Structure formats: C-alpha cells, structure tokens
C-alpha cells in the first residue's frame with residue numbers, strides 16, 4: 162500500500178527527500194488555502210507542519226486517512242491534540258532540533274535590545290546618524306532572569322554567562338542540581354522579577370504563564386527591566402507593554418512571537434513603539450534548524466507509519482511502548498482479553514477493574530489502553546486504537562480502576578479483568594504461555610486453560626455425567642467440530658464452567674440449540690477470529 166504525506170508551511174525540502182528514501186510519497190504545499198487543504202487532506206496518512214497551519218477539529222473531520230500529525234519544531238499549540246487523540250491520530254514533534262537556533266536568536270535579541278541595534282540600523286539606512294539617541298547598556302554584570310530552564314532556557318544561560326551576566330531562573334519543574342551545574346541561581350518568580358535587568362521566557366504558553374508580565378505585576382518588576390520573548394506570544398500581555406514602557410518600568414522589549422501571527426492591526430500599532438524591537442517568529446528559522454527538524458520529523462513519521470518506532474509521540478505514552486519487546490506479548494494478551502470481556506459483559510456495564518501481576522504491573526497504563534481497545538472495538542463505529550481507546554471509554558462513562566498485585570499463587574505475570582457484580586461472568590484472568598500463546602487461566606475462581614483464539618463457546622453447567630456429551634452432540638449435529646476444550650469446576654457434582662474452541666463461527670440458531678440444553682446456563686459465544 163502506498164503511503165502519502167503532505168508537507169505544509171515551508172518545511173525544508175529535505176523532508177521530502179527523507180520520505181522518498183523510505184518509499185513514502187510526499188507532496189509539498191507550502192502555501193495552500195484552508196478550503197483546498199480540507200479538500201485534499203483526506204488523501205494523506207500524515208501531515209508535516211510548522212506554526213503556520215492550525216489543525217482543529219473541523220480540519221480533522223476531513224482527514225479520513227490521517228494517522229500522524231508531525232510538527233517540524235517544538236510548539237504544538239496550533240494542533241488540537243484532544244481532537245486528534247479522539248480521532249486516534251498520533252501527534253509528534255521534534256523537541257530539540259531547533260533549540261540552538263532559538264537560543265542564539267534569543268541571545269541576539271538580548272544584545273540587540275541592549276544596544277538599540279534594529280532602531281539604529283533603521284536610522285542609518287534612512288540617512289540619519291543620532292549616536293546620542295542610541296546610547297545603549299552593557300549586559301556584563303547585569304542580571305538575566307530566565308523563566309523556564311528547559312532546553313532553550315539552558316542554552317541561553319550558558320551563552321549569556323559568557324557575556325558576564327549573572328543568571329537567575331524560575332522553573333518549578335527543574336532541579337537545583339541542574340541549575341547549579343550551569344551556574345544559575347534558582348529562585349522564586351517574584352524574587353526573579355525584582356532582581357532582573359533582563360528577563361527572557363522559555364516556557365510554553367499555559368494558564369500559568371499567560372500574561373505573566375502585565376500591568377498587574379508592575380510593582381514587582383525591577384525598574385528599567387528589558388523583556389525578551391522568543392517562546393510564545395501572550396506570556397507578556399501585549400496590550401500592557403506600551404503602558405509599562407511609558408511608565409518607565411520597562412526599558413524595552415524584544416519580541417519574536419505574538420498572540421496572533423501575523424499580528425493584528427492593533428498589535429502592529431504596539432510594535433511601532435521605538436522601545437520595542439521585533440522579529441517575525443524567526444527563532445527556529447535557520448538552515449541548520451530547519452534541516453534538522455525536517456529530517457527528524459520525516460524519520461519519526463516514516464518509522465511510525467511502518468510501526469517500527471514512535472519517537473516524539475505526544476498524545477500516547479502507550480504507543481511509544483509498542484516497540485518494546487518485553488511489553489509486546491502482554492499488549493496482545495490484554496487486547497484479546499479485552500475482546501473477550503467486551504463480548505461477555507452485560508449491556509451498559511461501565512465499572513471495570515483491571516488487576517496486574519508481575520511484569521504487567523510495569524506496563525499497566527498501556528495494558529489498560531490495550532484492554533479498552535479490545536473491549537470497545539466491537540461497539541464503537543470509529544476505529545479504536547491505543548491512542549483513542551481511553552478517550553472513548555471515558556467519553557462513554559466507563560469507570561476504570563487499576564490495581565497492581567505483588568503476586569499470584571499460580572502465575573507470575575497475570576492480567577485480570579473484573580466486570581462487576583451484574584455480569585454473569587464476573588472476573589476473567591489470562592497469561593502469556595509462549596510466543597503467540599495466550600490463555601485464559603481463570604474465570605470466576607474456576608481454574609481453566611483455554612487458548613485465546615478463534616471462536617469460543619463458553620457456558621456454565623451442572624457438574625454431572627452427560628453434560629459435555631449433550632453439548633458436543635448438539636454441535637456435531639450442526640456439523641460444528643470442537644478444536645479444544647477446557648473445564649473448570651468448584652468440586653465434584655457442583656457447578657462447572659466449560660469453554661470450547663469451535664472450528665467455525667456459530668449463528669444465532671446454533672447458539673439457541675445450546676441455550677436450550679438442560680443444565681446449561683450463561684452461554685456466551687466469543688469470536689476472536
């Protein structure tokens with residue numbers, strides 16, 4: 162089957178070359194109107210984009226064959242990840258391909274801001290001179306406050322240290338050890354705002370970082386602070402920048418990113434302020450960064466389309482585990498057990514517990530996703546996969562609980578699904594016996610051993626002579642051969658569970674003939690074929 166990928170937003174042409182080497186067809190459409198994109202997106206298994214294309218629910222509704230959205234870069238705020246997840250579309254990015262370029266751009270902006278470089282260039286080019294007007298400030302011995310000491314924040318710190326700056330950082334998710342290693346003092350945000358001569362932000366735009374700098378925090382800022390934003394528009398409240406400058410609190414701002422790109426008319430007015438310098442989202446726009454992210458995303462997408470590797474996936478931890486040989490058999494076991502459960506659970510059941518033992522405890526999250534995929538595959542019309550299974554389950558009101566058990570008396574590595582008290586079969590356990598050999602080992606406390614394959618007839622019966630004969634002769638009369646069977650019972654003469662692998666699918670009439678047999682109850686037919 163030929164795979165098609167659509168490259169949007171001036172993704173570097175090397176991206177198409179990598180896809181070609183992997184025998185994947187890539188169409189490059191750097192400038193495409195949204196209406197046309199909606200018309201053609203259905204053809205593609207993957208798209209690659211930068212910050213210029215917005216992928217929302219509406220666009221996704223046209224993307225029938227889409228399996229992967231690849232961001233050639235870091236920020237995925239232009240992609241509706243929950244909508245992609247519910248559609249089972251993998252979202253991936255290239256987290257470090259443009260780190261150096263963006264850090265260098267940030268350092269350039271810090272110096273340009275300190276020395277009024279863009280404004281003075283403009284003046285000279287328009288035939289002026291004005292040396293006095295463009296008096297600058299040294300960065301040496303000044304304090305640089307860094308909010309977000311991740312990949313870019315760290316590279317900025319290392320570079321600006323060489324300029325002789327004192328470094329402070331605020332990042333609640335980094336460690337003292339990391340800060341110490343790179344010579345940065347980790348402080349609280351208010352402390353940082355009050356001590357910084359320059360402030361640079363390197364976080365995503367979140368509820369916490371949105372409007373981090375605005376008139377509301379004017380009192381906390383060191384007077385004369387200079388602000389740099391090469392992360393995401395909106396971390397500094399754009400409409401407050403000019404008032405902060407006019408009040409003499411902020412000496413200048415350098416912006417590479419904006420809440421709306423390109424900026425709105427009002428925002429363009431703000432950017433005209435002589436103390437504000439700006440670039441059009443150029444942080445990652447270097448030949449090197451673009452080549453790196455283009456090669457990285459093309460390789461990641463190719464690997465994922467070939468189910469080899471899911472590096473860089475953002476919306477499914479489960480999927481990234483799929484190439485792990487240790488977990489693979491248990492994922493298959495979990496999905497098969499989920500399929501069985503989906504076929505024996507009562508209508509409207511919604512309370513499920515999953516119990517993991519041994520090695521399965523290490524992978525409980527992906528195993529739960531696999532169980533849910535198996536359970537839901539027969540009920541939801543949309544195609545369920547490991548990415549969206551949990552989403553569908555929660556959307557349908559499933560209440561899920563996971564328990565890890567230290568050991569089981571019979572099996573080292575076991576998965577048990579509890580289907581609730583209203584279910585005829587309340588609990589079912591299965592284990593891996595060997596490559597491709599997955600078996601149910603217990604149903605409702607009855608020890609049983611049945612391979613999870615083909616067509617299974619399961620029922621409860623009184624433990625008395627002739628029961629099995631009655632079932633097998635009824636099946637034989639209808640030309641249905643028994644391939645394997647397993648019996649479990651409480652004790653002599655009490656209740657028993659029988660599971661039979663039959664050689665073909667049973668129709669309703671054939672099933673009826675088993676329901677009608679005396680002493681047989683709770684008949685279930687399970688198809689794993």
Ligand SMILES: NC(=O)c1ccc[n+]([C@@H]2O[C@H](COP(=O)([O-])OP(=O)(O)OC[C@H]3O[C@@H](n4cnc5c(N)ncnc54)[C@H](O)[C@@H]3O)[C@@H](O)[C@H]2O)c1
Pocket residue numbers: 235236237256259260263308309310311312313314331332333334335363364365366367369370391392393417418442443444445446
């Ligand atoms: N201008 C550009 O062209 C360009 C290029 C690349 C990346 N970016 C943007 O730069 C930002 C940083 O990228 P990165 O690769 O360094 O990401 P990263 O994930 O490596 O670092 C982000 C850091 O922010 C910290 N953080 C998160 N929330 C925080 C909060 N509320 N307060 C303080 N710290 C917080 C995290 O702990 C993390 O250390 C992203 O928004 C990315 O989209 C912009």
Ligand SMILES: O=C(O)[C@H](O)COP(=O)(O)O
Pocket residue numbers: 211212213233234235236237259442443444445446
């Ligand atoms: O998040 C990113 O990677 C940067 O903002 C770069 O965006 P771009 O690929 O549109 O230049």
